[in-house]
Amino acid sequence: MPFTALDHGCAGWKGEMAGRVRAFDWSPTELGPIVQWQQSLVAAVQFVLASPVPLVMLWGQQGYMVYNDAYAVFAGGRHPYLLGSPVELGWPEVAAFNRHVMDTCLAGGTLSYRDKELVLLRNGKPEDVWMDLYYSPVADDSGQPAGVLAIVVETTARVLTERWRHRAEATLRETNERLQLALNTGAVLGTWVWDIVDDTVTGDERFARAFSVSAEQAMQGVSRAVASEAIHPDDVALVERRTQEATETGKPFRVEYRIRRPHGEYLWVQANGQCEFDAHGAPYRFPGVLIDIHERKIAEQALRQLTETLEQRVADAVSARAVAEEQLRQAQKMEAIGSLTGGVAHDFNNVPQVISGNLQMLAADADQSPTSARRIAAASDAVKRGAQLAAHLLAFARRQPLSPAVANPARLLSGMSEMLHRALGETIHVDTILGAALWNVLVDRNQLENALLNLCINGRDAMRGEGTLTIRADNVTITEAYADDTTGLTAGDYLVFAITDSGVGMAADVLERALEPFFTTKPDGHGTGLGLSMVFGFVKQSGGHMQISSVVGSGTTVRLYFPRCDEAETVEFGDQRVAPLGGSETILIVEDDAQVRLTAVEMLAQLGYKVLTASDGDAALEFLNSGVPIDLLFTDVVMPGNIKSVELARRAALRTPPMPVLFTSGYTRDEIFHHGKLDSGVTLLSKPYHRDDLARTVRAVLHAHTHATARAAESEVDPTAQSSAFELAPTSADGEQHPRAAPAHVLLVEDDAPSREAMIELITSFGLTCTAAASAEEALSLAAGHRYDILLSDVTLPGLSGDALARMLLGAQPALRVVLMSGYGEQANIGAAIPGVRLLPKPFDIAVLRHVLTAVPERADTLAQCGHATS
Known part of the structure; x- marks a missing residue:
């Protein structure tokens, strides 16, 4: 009978x-x-199965696993699927570790680990475990290592307990250190114990100092009422409530x-403690600490x-x-209206211009029939109302061309008194x-x-035609503090017009919309809703501010703030209501609208x-270049070509x-109109215009040009006087004439x-020497090797700007005279002020340019007083 494992004792193995x-x-x-x-x-398996400690035997090169009941736990x-499985397949997450164990022990070596940390998936999820591991070889019948015996003792609970204990000890040490530090630094003001039965409080020496009692009293105990006397009266109730809760x-x-x-x-303190209870649950002792x-x-x-x-x-920032x-929405609304108005104003104003012009000529040619005159007058009034509607829209959008002049408020209001009396009627008292x-x-x-x-x-209208209207004019200085709290006003000096009525006033919702275009509370047919809108746009365009305050039942006050002007009042011309006579000069009309052009031709022809x-600028330029004598260019602002x-x-x-040149337009866009004002030296006749306005304006432009030409002729230098290197200067204070240098050299x-x-030819005709450059960079290159007397430069240049060029050249040549040209004139944006620099508007008057370039340089302070120098 063959030998079997059962003969070796397998039948006696016990356990699951x-x-x-x-x-x-x-x-x-x-x-x-x-x-x-x-x-x-068989013997090895017998040993494994009989051991109470977790044992596993790994047999053969693959380490087939045989383990006992303790290892199964x-x-x-993973149990029972580990039985008979190669160890590397049974524990794949630690396969490399087990392969090292097998190789070492099958070679006859041993391994042991103390609190070895591994990550195992025993129950479907990874967990950190710690183990004591002991590995030794197991021999077969020939005495050669054939397997590995592993003793596995899990120490996870002990490791975690020790770590918790270490952390607790560290925390205790830190707490003790902080407590000792607090005691050493004086943060702890003392410890105390309240004997609840006797209602006395005992404490250490620091507690005694804190509550202003002697150390002996604190050690023996003081009544709680005495200790409470030191507590702030406002805090006593809080302390009592928290004590009762504890x-x-x-x-x-x-x-x-x-x-x-x-x-x-x-002194602010913090009391910490906890009540202790006796065996019956009654409070008897309450220790604590004061910090x-x-x-x-x-x-x-x-x-x-x-x-x-x-x-x-x-909150202020949000407000x-x-x-x-809200201001942005208002600005966007104004911009939208301005864009809409500007888009149609030019073509729209051409229509009433044709109608108005023909009505005026019809009135001049028609008989004196009252019926015809009445009908022509009614039609003319309708044209005026249409033109005013477009003008009000442009005013609200701040796109109307303004011709500002220095005005005296007292004289202005005095001059308006008769007009106000007629407009308001006898039942309105104006104060x-x-x-x-x-x-x-x-x-x-205007x-x-x-x-x-x-x-x-x-x-x-708010007073329903009867009451007192008060018009005030005052000087007001706005401080920085008031400016911060007042929307739209900056600090400075202002002249304020205030118009106050004693009418019905406006409710808050009405006041909020008062400046909206086309919003009105008047009945249909009694207002367009553009009055306040127009005033608002005009004031803002003039650099001012408008405020409205109103109380229902008490009236409304509107204040118009205008920046103070230190210049002298502009002298007004004589009565312009009388239409001047025409003339015999030749006028070139440039207008793209055929009907408007024909109307203008007939009106000017009637004036003699x-x-x-010309229908566009290109055709007009041909006239200018043809040499045909022309005395005045009368051109529309917005033209094709x-x-x-x-x-x-x-x-x-x-x-x-x-x-x-005389411009005309129903809408100027931004061609001759910048910063809310017409460019300096520009004369504009707005469409639709009356024949008398046309006659008066044409005559005024021709008259001004004649005087300017005469002044320029008087100041011209005799060409024969340029034959020598020096010429005689005007007679000086000592009565003698002194030689002066040759003509100035201009860098253009x-x-x-x-x-x-054209500028080179013009400057040379003044008797000056001229060198020209196409850019600021080229001018700097020329100035590096030559000194010039005058810099005449456009502000807007490719690359470096004209004002930047001026600053650089003045740094190297302080005596250089600088004249800058810009379509914005004195409003040109040149950054920081450049003392002594003259700003000329484009297009400029030839006589003014001649005077600026050939006149003896004035002192900077004199120029500043005349408004010619930036400061």
């Missing part, structure tokens, strides 16, 4: 795992069928309050105040943002109050009069002028002699080639 081992099919493994196991293998969810619930006691010190001031928290509380109060301040600032957003020494303002006088008249009429016509009106006017100014900087060539 013994049954599983016997039942397992070992044939596919290196162990072979159990009946053929070697005696050494350790294996968790004695009733047993929860930790913690309260912050103030105690009075010997010098009378109060100084004064600095923290003061810091918290400061932080709270800062937070409140920040919250207020945030300011809301105001800014005019003027402040002392009123400041002048720089405004378009627009200001219209604005004041409009506000007065609104006041009359000879007329040439390559040559625009501004360029055409510039070409006309460069002619010899220069040709005066102009990027437009035709303009540059």
Whole structure:
């Protein structure tokens, strides 16, 4: 009978795992069928199964696993699938570790590990485990290592317990250190114990000092009422409430309050403690500690105040943002209306211009029939109303062309008194109050009069035609503090017009919409809703501000703020209501609308002028270049074609002699209109215009040009006097004439080639020497090797700007005279002021240019007083 494993004692194996081992099919493994196991293998398995500690035997090169009941508990969810499995497949997460174990022990070595940390998936999820592991080889019947015996003792609980204990000890040490540090630094003001039964409080020496009692009293105990006398009266109720809660619930006691010190001031402290209870559950002892928290509380109060301040600032910022957003919406609304109005104003105003012109000529040619005159007058009034509607829209959008002049408020209101009396009627009493020494303002006088008249009429309507209207004019200085709280006003000096009525007033919702275009509370047919809108746009365009205050039942006050102007009042011309006579000069009309052009031709022809016509700038330029004698260029601002009106006017100014220019338009866009004002030296006749206005304006432009030409002729230098290197200067104070240097050398900087060539010819005709450059960079290169007397430069250049060029050259040549040219004139944006620099508007008057370049240089302070120098 063959030898079997049962003969070696397999039948005596005990336990659950013994049954599983016997039942397992070992044939596919290196162990072979159990009946053929070697005696050494059977003995090893017997040892494993009988051990109370977790043992596993790894047999063969693959480490087939045979383990006992204790190891099955350790294996968790991996049991019983580990039985008979190669160890590397059974524990794949630690396969490399087990491969090292197998290689070492099958070679005859041993391994041991203390608290070895591994990550195992025993129950379907990774977990950190710690184990003591011992590995030793197991020999077969031949005495050679054939397997590995592993003792596995899990130490996870002990490791985690030790770590928790270490952390607890570290925490205790840190707590003790902090407590000792607090005691050493004086943060702890003392310890105390309240004997609840006797109602006495005992404490250490620090506690005694804190509550202003002697050390002996504190050690013996003082009544709780005596100790409480040091607590701030406002905090007593809080301390009592927290004490009662601690004695009733047993929860930790913690309260912050103030105690009075010997010098009378109060100190913030924090009391911490916990009530102790006897065997019957009754409170009998209450120990605690007193901590100084004064600095923290003061810091918290400061932080709270800062937070409140920040919250207020945030609220103010949010409010300011809301105001800014409302202003933005208003600006966008104005921009939209302006764009819409500007888009149609030019073509729209051409229509009433044709109608108005033909009505005026019809009135001149028609019989004196009352019926015809009445019908023509009615049609003319309708044309005026249509033109005023477009003008009001442009005013609201701040796109109307203004002609500002220095006005005296007192004289302006005095001149309006008769007009106001007629417009308001006998039942309205006008009370005019003027402040002392009123400041002048720089405004378009006609627009200001219209604005004041409009506000007065609104006041009359609000009073239903009867009451007192007060008109005030005062000097007001706005401070920085007031400017910060007042929307739209900056600090400075203002002249304020205030119109107050005693009418019905406006409710808040009406006041909020008062400036909206087309919003009106008047009945249909009694108002367009553009009056206040027009006033608002005009004031803003003039650099001012408008405020409306109103109380229902008490009336409304509208204030118009205009910046103070220190210049002298502009002298007014004589009565312009009388239409001047015509003339015999030749006028070139440039107008793209055929009907408007025909109407203008007939009106000027009736006045006696000879007329040439062109439908665009290109055709007009041909006239200018043809040599045909032309006395005045009368051109629309907005025209089709390559040559625009501004360029055409510039070409006309460069002619010899220069040709005066009169612009006309229903909407100027931004061609001759910048910063809310017409460019300096520009004369504009707005469409639709009356024949008398046309006659008066044409005559005024021709008259001004004649005088300017005469003044220029008087100042011209005799060409024969240029034959020597020196010429005689005007007689000086000593009565003698002194020689002066040869003509000044001008450095001209102009990027437009035709303009540059014309300017060279013009400057040379003044008897000056001229060197030209197309850019600031080229001018700097020329100035590096030569000194010039005058720099004449356009502000807008490719690359470096004209004002930047001026600053650089003045740094190297302080005596250089600088003249800058710009379509914005004195309003040109040149950054920081450049003392002594003259700003000329484009297009410029030839006589003015001659005077600027050839006159003896004036002192900077004199120029500043004349408004010619930037400062």
